[in-house]
Amino acid sequence: MTYSKQEVLEKSRAQGVQFIDLQFSDLHGMLKAVTIPVSKLADALEDHVWFDGSSIQGFTRIFESDMYLKPDLTTFAILPWTKKTNNVTARFICDVYMPDGSRFEGDPRYILQKQVERAARLGFDYYVGPELEFFLFARNGDGELQTLPHDKGGYFDQDLDLAAEVRCEMTHALQEMGVDVEALHHEVAEGQHEINFKYGLAVATADNALTFKHVLKSVASKRGLHATFMPKPVAKINGSGMHVHQSFFSEGKNVFFDGADTHKLSLLAKQFIAGQMFHIKAMNAIMNPLVNSYKRLVVGYEAPVNVAWATRNRSALIRIPRITPGKDQAVRCELRCPDPTANPYLAFAVMLAAGLDGIEKQMEAPEPVEEDIFDFSPKELEKRGIGFVASTLKEAIDELRDNPVIRAAVGEHSFKVYYAAKTAEWNDYRMQVTQWERDRYLEFY
Numbered sequence: 001m002t003y004s005k006q007e008v009l010e011k012s013r014a015q016g017v018q019f020i021d022l023q024f025s026d027l028h029g030m031l032k033a034v035t036i037p038v039s040k041l042a043d044a045l046e047d048h049v050w051f052d053g054s055s056i057q058g059f060t061r062i063f064e065s066d067m068y069l070k071p072d073l074t075t076f077a078i079l080p081w082t083k084k085t086n087n088v089t090a091r092f093i094c095d096v097y098m099p100d101g102s103r104f105e106g107d108p109r110y111i112l113q114k115q116v117e118r119a120a121r122l123g124f125d126y127y128v129g130p131e132l133e134f135f136l137f138a139r140n141g142d143g144e145l146q147t148l149p150h151d152k153g154g155y156f157d158q159d160l161d162l163a164a165e166v167r168c169e170m171t172h173a174l175q176e177m178g179v180d181v182e183a184l185h186h187e188v189a190e191g192q193h194e195i196n197f198k199y200g201l202a203v204a205t206a207d208n209a210l211t212f213k214h215v216l217k218s219v220a221s222k223r224g225l226h227a228t229f230m231p232k233p234v235a236k237i238n239g240s241g242m243h244v245h246q247s248f249f250s251e252g253k254n255v256f257f258d259g260a261d262t263h264k265l266s267l268l269a270k271q272f273i274a275g276q277m278f279h280i281k282a283m284n285a286i287m288n289p290l291v292n293s294y295k296r297l298v299v300g301y302e303a304p305v306n307v308a309w310a311t312r313n314r315s316a317l318i319r320i321p322r323i324t325p326g327k328d329q330a331v332r333c334e335l336r337c338p339d340p341t342a343n344p345y346l347a348f349a350v351m352l353a354a355g356l357d358g359i360e361k362q363m364e365a366p367e368p369v370e371e372d373i374f375d376f377s378p379k380e381l382e383k384r385g386i387g388f389v390a391s392t393l394k395e396a397i398d399e400l401r402d403n404p405v406i407r408a409a410v411g412e413h414s415f416k417v418y419y420a421a422k423t424a425e426w427n428d429y430r431m432q433v434t435q436w437e438r439d440r441y442l443e444f445y
Contacts, residue, residue: 001178003073005045012038012090015078021091022049022069023210025108026056027418028289029343031214033091034069045071048097053104067104069094075207080176081218093207106414108345109203115352115409116202122359124248124255126352129199129332130209132340133240134216135191135233136163137226145226149191149234167193170219177215179208188302189238199245202348209344229340231288232295239296239303242287242340244351245321247332248272257331263311263320263368264331273318273333274365275358276351277307280317280337282403284389285396285422286350286410287338291429294392296339299374304336306376307387308369315373317389337389346410353409393429397422 003011012020020041021033034051036044053067071092082089096107103110119126136150151163167184174181180198187194195216197208213229220227232239248255248268256269265273276283288297296303302314310316317337323330338347357363366385373386390396397419400406407415 001074001076003076005042005073008045008073008076009042011076012041015083015088015090017078017088017090019087019089020044021079021089022071022094023091024069024094024096025210025343025345027106027108027343027346027414028421029108029210029341029346031210032056035089038090044069045073053096066099068097068099070097072207074204077177077211079218080173080215081222093210105411106417108343108349108414109206111409111411111414112203112206112345112349112352115349115356119248119352119356122356123250125250126202126348127199127247127249127332128202128205128348128351129196129245130205130338130340130344131194131196131241131243131245132209132212132229133187133192133194133242134340135189135228135230135240136166136193136220137191137228137233139224139226149189150225151186151191163191163193166220166223166225167195169223170195170216173215173219174212177211179211179215187238187240189234191234192238192240199247202352203345206344206348213340231290231293231339231341235295238301240340241296241303241336242338242342242347244335244338244347245332246272246335246351246355254329254331256333257328259328264323264328265320265333268359269331269333270365271358271363272355273309273358274363275356275361276318276335276354277309277365278358278363279350279354279403279406280307281390281396281399282406283350283354284337285393285400285418286406287342287347288390288396289343289393289422290339290341291393291425293339293341294390294396297337297389297391305389305391306369306373306381307389308373308384309333309365310368310370313368313370313372316369320368346414350406350409353405357405392426393422394426397426 017038020036023031023033026032034049048068048070050068052065071094075093078090096104098104116126138146138150171181171184182196182198184195216227256266258266297305299305304317308316309318311320319334321334
């Protein structure tokens with residue numbers, strides 16, 4: 001909702017708010033916050049709040065550390081789990097500014113806002129609907145995390161244990177935070193769940209995705225559980241994805257729809273799809289940001305690894321979901337490779353940048369592939385020109401380094417910090433000796 005400064009102050013007084021969390025995202029999508037007493041809220045809304053940016057991943061250097069936060073009044077919400085305490089806390093999501101009043105180029109929210117503004121100049125509003133899957137793990141009496149998922153349920157299972165109850169609690173909390181939940185259910189893997197919320201404009205939806213992860217972790221913790229968005233926490237079962245539904249609207253109409261087309265897709269939509277297919281490996285570095293992300297992106301387990309699109313085929317990278325006849329506004333493309341550890345601001349920014357590049361360069365999408373691509377031989381894949389997403393974090397970050405379109409979308413400041421951090425992560429990983437290696441080689445070589 002849109003509030004004035006006076007309305008925010010009055011609402012805070014009426015609901016007994018004692019503290020304010022001024023939240024923002026670091027480069028890797030981790031939620032950060034400065035907390036102030038409510039007595040300082042009026043000053044914060046008028047003069048903003050200064051902080052040291054040198055200690056935040058991807059922000060400024062030590063000799064240029066002063067930055068300030070400007071609260072976005074539309075994001076005001078009270079944290080539900082604090083309402084019955086003596087420390088009632090509200091939050092704002094903030095934009096990050098430099099001392100001279102300019103926007104900080106490394107603020108992930110600003111990176112997305114710039115791409116959204118670019119689309120707006122072309123006459124398009126960018127809508128997204130992410131589906132963030134997650135696992136619940138139990139803790140023992142000492143608070144230690146267990147190695148197995150919390151339940152043994154499968155897809156759409158109900159009433160097995162308290163998992164269904166916890167999903168309901170999470171939903172109530174999300175709704176109190178202004179997130180419009182549409183459905184909740186158990187997912188395919190043991191201990192895996194999904195709560196879907198309504199699609200919307202990209203920046204507001206990225207705000208909701210950040211809020212979503214914060215709320216689910218907080219509610220799970222109150223129940224002695226741990227909610228994780230790690231893409232592949234358990235081997236040999238499905239991992240967690242963040243499928244993202246996307247569409248363009250112009251003057252209130254969905255411009256991805258074309259009733260005369262066999263697939264009900266406009267030329268614009270196909271160019272958008274072609275752009276994302278062309279840039280996918282560089283996008284992987286942002287949308288699949290962990291070493292562990294690529295343990296999910298393997299053949300099987302419903303994770304798309306082949307660069308193709310389809311109208312029904314869930315083995316394709318991009319799927320065009322069916323719509324009810326007459327529901328033209330619902331036409332969309334679903335990108336299926338992102339995972340929920342991605343920074344939602346950066347993920348949506350590079351997805352939009354790739355799609356716009358496809359439109360501006362009038363790229364042609366190949367024909368859709370409706371067969372199960374997982375059954376194709378290497379020869380058949382080559383014959384049809386079907387490539388692969390990046391197979392490792394190292395491959396993805398090198399593709400990002402060499403891709404001027406996606407690199408420009410992230411921004412040179414953020415790219416340098418991100419590339420250095422992910423290179424260090426990869427180098428640390430490749431020097432590890434795992435139990436699998438010891439079991440396989442130690443006794444035989």
